[in-house]
Amino acid sequence: MTDDATPEPDPEPEPEPDDTAPPAPAGRGIEFANTALGASSLFLALMLYAGLMHNASYYGYFHMDTFAVGFDALELAVTSLRLMTLPVLTTLALVAFLPRLPEFLTTLGVPAVVLRTMRQYGAVLARGHLFFVAFGIALLFFWRFLQPHTWVAPLLVMCGLLLGQTAAAAPGPGAAKPVRHRAVPLAVAAIFGMWLIALAAGRMGQADAEADAAGVARRVPVVVFSTELLSMTGPPGLDAPVDLGAGKHFRYRYTGLRLLVERHDRYYLIPTGFDRDSDPTYVIKDDDSVRIELHPGVTEGGAR
Numbered sequence: 001m002t003d004d005a006t007p008e009p010d011p012e013p014e015p016e017p018d019d020t021a022p023p024a025p026a027g028r029g030i031e032f033a034n035t036a037l038g039a040s041s042l043f044l045a046l047m048l049y050a051g052l053m054h055n056a057s058y059y060g061y062f063h064m065d066t067f068a069v070g071f072d073a074l075e076l077a078v079t080s081l082r083l084m085t086l087p088v089l090t091t092l093a094l095v096a097f098l099p100r101l102p103e104f105l106t107t108l109g110v111p112a113v114v115l116r117t118m119r120q121y122g123a124v125l126a127r128g129h130l131f132f133v134a135f136g137i138a139l140l141f142f143w144r145f146l147q148p149h150t151w152v153a154p155l156l157v158m159c160g161l162l163l164g165q166t167a168a169a170a171p172g173p174g175a176a177k178p179v180r181h182r183a184v185p186l187a188v189a190a191i192f193g194m195w196l197i198a199l200a201a202g203r204m205g206q207a208d209a210e211a212d213a214a215g216v217a218r219r220v221p222v223v224v225f226s227t228e229l230l231s232m233t234g235p236p237g238l239d240a241p242v243d244l245g246a247g248k249h250f251r252y253r254y255t256g257l258r259l260l261v262e263r264h265d266r267y268y269l270i271p272t273g274f275d276r277d278s279d280p281t282y283v284i285k286d287d288d289s290v291r292i293e294l295h296p297g298v299t300e301g302g303a304r
Contacts, residue, residue, distance in 0.1 A: 050201040051076030057205030126168035132160030151199045154192040161189035219258040225250035225291040235279045238271040
């Protein structure tokens with residue numbers, strides 16, 4: 001006599017992981033932190049680069065090498081804040097807001113036909129990105145005729161390359177380019193973007209230098225005392241040295257100078273009425289043989 005064996009039920013299959021499930025809060029936090037860190041690092045690098053280009057143009061106007069003067073990273077970053085003008089901030093705000101424009105217009109109740117027309121025009125603009133690139137490259141051959149609007153050429157090339165990487169630039173649903181094919185255009189666009197920043201910062205640095213040179217009388221007056229005669233000769237704005245007598249430790253006095261900048265015990269001075277084409281910039285090292293006196297500047301009426 002045999003017993004009938006009862007078949008065991010098959011084990012239930014384990015549920016497959018759902019790839020569409022939202023990431024865990026911890027994962028979202030790490031992703032957000034990485035994105036914020038990367039964006040902050042890029043922004044800081046751009047600020048340092050812009051500050052360096054501004055200072056190079058500014059001090060180059062006064063026959064100085066910004067690397068020889070020596071500025072730290074904080075000073076370069078603060079200098080780059082001068083680029084944050086109203087047009088620049090407005091442009092950045094529009095660039096950040098543009099991807100959300102359709103959603104915003106939908107919230108305002110804009111008719112669908114208007115939104116569809118805007119998308120069609122945007123697609124046409126994106127598909128014509130090569131015309132932007134070609135026109136920008138053509139302008140590079142007429143560089144000297146673009147002054148002072150040379151920034152237009154790299155801007156056109158950069159915008160054309162970026163438009164070419166948008167989904168609207170693809171003629172069909174299967175025409176999206178692999179990531180490896182998009183790396184080169186994005187890298188070239190980044191290079192032209194850096195060039196654009198350099199041109200804008202350099203132009204602003206030169207404009208600041210020209211304004212300071214025109215108003216040199218408003219800068220801090222400097223009187224230099226020395227134990228020996230200094231080889232400081234030049235423009236009419238520099239007064240002749242005054243001999244205070246053999247009994248004085250600092251026997252000679254020099255006036256008619258204005259302070260440009262002071263770094264590492266070195267005073268960079270320019271004469272009153274500075275002319276870039278003919279006047280030098282004096283570098284005086286503060287040591288036992290020299291005494292530097294900084295005097296009050298001019299008043300609103302122009303008198304010392």
